[in-house]
Amino acid sequence: SAVISQKPSRDICQRGTSLTIQCQVDSQVTMMFWYRQQPGQSLTLIATANQGSEATYESGFVIDKFPISRPNLTFSTLTVSNMSPEDSSIYLCSVERANEQFFGPGTRLTVL
């Protein structure tokens, strides 16, 4: 299994500001993933983050809006930039191990 922590667990932010979400894994992993869950909706993949290379973004998500860092094999950050109320969601990181994905507890973001 994998133990994943995220900080912050929740935040309320003003529009136009940015928030950086941290994801820490208890052991080294090659790939980390960032998902978004909008209110009442399913999960959508934002990007895949590999250590030592640029993150790969899904259609509809761009680096300027969601910059990602992956400085080592146990840590990643996702920044939500220039926020608007439409960015209000739960943001989750996950890792894959033995053909199974483990999810962090999520960061609940509200943008006013």
Next chain:
Amino acid sequence: AQSVTQLGSHVSVSEGALVLLRCNYSSSVPPYLFWYVQYPNQGLQLLLKYTSAATLVKGINGFEAEFKKSETSFHLTKPSAHMSDAAEYFCAVSDTGRRALTFGSGTRLQVQP
């Protein structure tokens, strides 16, 4: 491209009744299939997974799912619903080429006393 369809955004059953949550997938390569549960204000918990071994997969909390390639289905069942099963259930697919998950839209299960 992979996709997952969950039929029924809301399912309501009586306590003790059979639970059946439907999931159909499309994938150009042999898939890995998963069911996750999300309780209110909590994170995702893996119920069970299919990774090309046995087609009938048993998971936690008495749930099981059967992989049917001919029907491209992976429906989730539980013989007898319990009040504590009330939650949102997500079906998801991945494959060896694309390690990330593609999720279905989710099914909210209500259990009536």
